[in-house]
């Protein structure tokens with residue numbers, strides 16, 4: 001597969017997968033998701049690869065979720081909502097190698113979900129984390145909510161989703177969303193250090209450990225599969241579209257007449 005939206009490299013046992021849409025703050029469209037799925041499959045089953053690093057190009061963002069300019073109702077690609085989110089989330093969990101999210105800048109919306117699902121998250125000190133779904137007419141009815149609660153606890157996960165606040169790298173560290181925070185200039189070196197430590201370990205033991213951790217939260221995959229159908233219906237409502245319109249028009253959304 002030719003890659004337009006991502007960069008892919010394998011060097012010394014480390015596969016680097018980088019979302020390369022810096023002008024869109026590394027938001028993903030249908031094509032981006034397909035390329036990511038392809039790259040994770042390549043890296044995940046390459047015996048030369050011991051660890052995978054997921055990153056975003058440039059210094060502004062790791063990833064800001066679904067591309068709002070490719071979204072008026074359903075997205076532009078494959079799958080229940082026009083983005084193969086279930087497949088992308090699944091492959092990050094299913095590859096038998098640890099996946100490290102290397103985060104600089106924003107990890108917002110679906111980008112925040114990606115780093116939540118990765119085995120580790122290493123952040124530069126200027127990184128910003130948060131959810132935006134209820135502000136922009138979206139929600140992740142699966143790993144982004146239910147699994148986030150396992151990572152940061154129920155109260156904090158609900159706060160993140162219901163209030164859509166932004167959190168600093170240090171706050172993300174304190175809530176357990178991030179493994180380590182370093183000065184931005186040291187981010188590459190820190191991630192390389194974690195990769196080297198991983199590469200010294202038994203690949204089979206790591207693969208079994210990863211599967212074992214995953215198995216306990218596997219029911220969330222079913223929740224996501226079901227929830228995507230609700231999300232599909234929601235995307236076609238005026239309420240959801242108001243969130244997308246407000247983002248594009250750079251104004252506060254008006255959801256008041258949709259109260260339940």
Ligand SMILES: CC(C)(COP(=O)(O)OP(=O)(O)OC[C@H]1O[C@@H](n2cnc3c(N)ncnc32)[C@H](O)[C@@H]1OP(=O)(O)O)[C@@H](O)C(=O)NCCC(=O)NCCSC(=O)CCC(=O)c1ccccc1C(=O)O
Nearest residue numbers: 025027064065066067068069085106109110113136138140
């Ligand atoms: C990222 C921001 C917080 C940055 O704010 P700020 O610093 O004030 O800069 P802005 O001027 O807002 O943005 C700069 C520039 O970037 C463009 N941009 C930013 N984000 C996106 C985006 N997601 N899509 C397209 N373009 C984007 C922005 O338009 C500006 O461009 P200009 O040309 O300069 O105007 C802030 O930008 C922000 O909050 N962004 C919104 C992020 C967002 O709405 N993300 C989508 C969330 S919903 C989502 O991800 C659902 C899809 C999905 O992934 C999913 C679906 C179903 C199940 C699960 C999932 C899942 O979440 O995994």
